[in-house]
Amino acid sequence: TNLLDIQNLTVKVGDKQILNGLTLQMKPGEVHAIMGPNGAGKSTLASTLAGREDYEVTGGSVAFNGEDLLELGAHERAAAGVFLGFQYPVEIPGVSNLNFLRTALNSQRKIRGESEVSAAEFMKIVKEKAAGLKMDMDMLKRFVNVGFSGGEKKRNEMVQMAVLNPTLAILDETDSGLDIDALRIVSEGINAQRRDDTAILLITHYQRLLDYVRPDVIHVMAKGKIVRSGGPSLARELEERGYADVA
Numbered sequence: 001t002n003l004l005d006i007q008n009l010t011v012k013v014g015d016k017q018i019l020n021g022l023t024l025q026m027k028p029g030e031v032h033a034i035m036g037p038n039g040a041g042k043s044t045l046a047s048t049l050a051g052r053e054d055y056e057v058t059g060g061s062v063a064f065n066g067e068d069l070l071e072l073g074a075h076e077r078a079a080a081g082v083f084l085g086f087q088y089p090v091e092i093p094g095v096s097n098l099n100f101l102r103t104a105l106n107s108q109r110k111i112r113g114e115s116e117v118s119a120a121e122f123m124k125i126v127k128e129k130a131a132g133l134k135m136d137m138d139m140l141k142r143f144v145n146v147g148f149s150g151g152e153k154k155r156n157e158m159v160q161m162a163v164l165n166p167t168l169a170i171l172d173e174t175d176s177g178l179d180i181d182a183l184r185i186v187s188e189g190i191n192a193q194r195r196d197d198t199a200i201l202l203i204t205h206y207q208r209l210l211d212y213v214r215p216d217v218i219h220v221m222a223k224g225k226i227v228r229s230g231g232p233s234l235a236r237e238l239e240e241r242g243y244a245d246v247a
């Protein structure tokens with residue numbers, strides 16, 4: 001059965017129709033990549049799945065774990081296990097990474113009807129995840145992303161993802177503008193989250209990330225819909241021939 005089942009999704013932003021009948025299905029354990037030219041609607045898809053305001057679904061359906069995702073608000077979707085990574089991670093002066101994470105985790109648990117994690121339990125989770133991603137605990141005591149390098153922000157995002165432990169991670173161009181070391185960090189974070197019961201949707205412009213994270217399926221998106229899907233070899237074909245010829 002599908003973890004994510006998007007059928008014929010149409011979405012408007014303002015007066016503009018941006019998604020035009022997008023269909024996409026993901027099974028648990030799968031990693032899918034969405035590639036495609038600028039303006040294809042990739043970020044619109046990510047924002048729509050995360051439940052951001054201003055994205056008006058005008059048709060189609062999205063089932064997540066068999067439930068209607070579109071019925072849920074953004075916080076409820078996060079609590080249900082949907083994580084959206086950022087192309088440009090936000091800085092939050094005055095809030096430490098640890099506080100930010102504990103608040104996010106507890107707010108999700110509350111929505112799920114679970115009890116808060118104790119301070120000790122929380123630190124145990126964070127230390128384990130930080131160690132796995134080689135994140136210095138001192139960095140986690142600092143304000144969220146303030147003064148972090150591009151690579152450190154990405155490592156931090158991977159720690160956030162690991163602690164929140166989503167069932168569906170959507171990463172929108174999280175690899176853009178990264179040097180090779182930062183790309184490895186992101187890849188390690190993604191691969192650590194790759195399990196039999198999770199799915200990962202990678203939105204990327206580049207083949208590079210896919211050398212480190214091997215997707216099961218690659219989709220090409222253009223003009224608001226999926227125009228072609230295939231195996232990993234499709235990424236090479238796209239790189240050699242460009243979107244216009246392939247899609």
Ligand code: ADP
Nearest residue numbers: 013014016018037038039040041042043044045
């Ligand atoms: P991609 O991520 O594939 O580059 P986007 O989803 O960002 O594509 O954008 C798809 C189209 O929607 C583009 O034409 C873009 O200009 C338009 N668009 C995106 N966000 C908005 C918005 N907030 N208001 C109006 N148009 C938007």
Ligand code: MG
Nearest residue numbers: 037038039043
């Ligand atoms: Mg873009």
Ligand code: MG
Nearest residue numbers: 042043044173
């Ligand atoms: Mg985009």
